[in-house]
Amino acid sequence: MSLSPSATTEVPGRDRWPAATFFRSLSGRLTLWYAASAFALVAVTLGLLYAALTNTFDDEIDGFLKDTTNMLVTLLREKETSLESLKKEIDSELSSRRYARVFVRVTDSKGAILVEAHQMSHDFPDSMFMLMDEADEARHGSDALTKRGRLFRLMATRVHNPENPGETHVIQVAYDRKHESGILHTYRRSIWIGLSTALLACAIVGYFIAHRGIRPVQQITQAAGRVTSSTLHERLETRNLPTEIQTLAGTFNTMLDRLEESFRRVSQFSADIAHELRTPLGNLRGGMEVALGKPRTVEEYRDVLGSALEECERLTRLVDRLLFIARTESAESRIELENLDVTHELSVVREFYEAAAADAQVKLTVTSEASLRAPLNRELFQSAIGNLIANALRHTPPQGEVAIAAARANDRIVIIVSDTGCGIPAEHLPHVFDRFYRVDDARSAASGGVGLGLALVRSIAKLHQAELQIQSEVGKGTRVTLAFRGA
């Protein structure tokens, strides 16, 4: 029952792997989950923003590429013949643009270069372009790296001359993405910094939240660790606990209640037993010591030995009964049952106690339905009824009555032993079947009981799976009901 030697449970490998222990703990897991989910949320948000930004850039550049293409188409159609003027026009157009790094090439349907700005053939062979039709309004560019490792967005458009249907041109435009790449690069760096900060922050905040959340559990753990046999009366404070933990703490407190009660009963029982053993042992020892103190007559020795025998008998009976009761309380005890004639057994027991009843001037009666039968252990049944009668006789004054009634009720054989005795105060009733429980110490001791008779009856009832009840009214009498399973 001692909880002291290891109040905290050692987790194997705790010293070598603190991290492993941490993540096996509830607060560790909570921290991990909290940090992971918060971090994931931040990461997804930033990722989406980044993707949106990239898309915006792509759309913007595609728009620019289309604009440039359209401008070239217009130029082509206006100044149809002069390639020189077209080239000049292109150069002036492009140089006036904010973004200088734009390459343009116009080829005819056979791939011969008509106009080219900034010698782009060296960097951008035809094969890099994905050819699209002018009619495709949703056409978009494609990204490509040059041999020198620079990122461009390319767009190639086939253009038909409405006035001369056979003639087609291909306009290829390349846009240097250096500027956008720079912006995206900066943005990505910010994202990484933001993410690492978020990870750290989530872990720390998560740890504190988890830690705070499970503090009541730790409190309960500590309280449980403090429980020893001498502090069984302490209880957990449940008022300020969260609901879930409150239930746990409540259950824990109820367990403590039961433990305390069992513990109290065990120690009370040990005290009772010691007391009951001490009395006959004291008598034995004292009697013999005195007898041996000086030479005595045979008659005196015989008297002392007789007295010693009586004490031995008392001890034997005490031990026998305790053993019997203990055995029925511990394991699943089995008894041999026989189909017993209850009516007959009751009259047999009554005959045995008749003289004692007459001596006490108490009327002892048995009223029983004929031929009641039940599966009973004969010796134990006699013992139960005998103890109940003896107990009733002991507490019934002269001219009183002890009545035994037996009847069948549904599938049960109900036996009621009632007396017109002094009765038992209500506060004692729940305990009268406990071992050594005495309503009145002085009287019981004087009338020879050791407080085991009724406990014995309860054990016998339990062995037969019978129901046992007691009702009593002070000054009027007591009524014990035994309901056995019928045959």
Place this chain on the structure above:
Amino acid sequence: MKILVVEDELKSAAYLRKGLSESSYVVDVADNGEDGLHLALVNNYDLIILDVMLPKRDGWSVLSELKKSSVPTPVLLLTAKDAVQDRVKGLELGADDYLVKPFAFSELLARVRSILRRGTTRVEQMIQVADLEVDLIRHRATRGGKRMDLTPKEFALLSLLVRRKGEVLSRTLIAEKVWDMNFDSGTNVVDVHVRRLRAKLDDPYPVKLIQTVRGVGYVLEPQRDD
């Protein structure tokens, strides 16, 4: 009558030897199972009193060896265990009776006598003790020629006492034989019955027949010569 006591506890063996010798039995004692079995096989005993918990060879084993060797000697088992299963086991192995420690010596003596009497029971009709005459068949008892008016249970008690005259009977035994009460009533119920019988049997006469043996029980005899 020769009795073998197989018991390893010295004090128990000593008082069994003493008590049985004083009841005019010849007693041999063995303090372990091997010796006990050996003695039982080579000697011819009328009864073996066998403890179950023994060194070298336990009582169950001794008992089954005896039965295997067809030794007809009746066996009385002694044990500290009183679980029903043990009792059943003992009787199944062929023990004639069974006594749970601690027991009253008078109880043991009664069982010993009862086992030794088996097979030699002759139905007596009339038993006479001093001037008391009990007719077991007609259920009639007279003292000094005067018929006593006894209830059936009083007569049953008296006939038990006269049939076992000179033998101290414990209250438990009396309750069992007369009222068929097999439990330890632990009360003075038997004393009340005996007192009522005495009122009819002894009170009117100067010579008392029922004697109380303190701490043991009752015996019927003219007087204890001690």
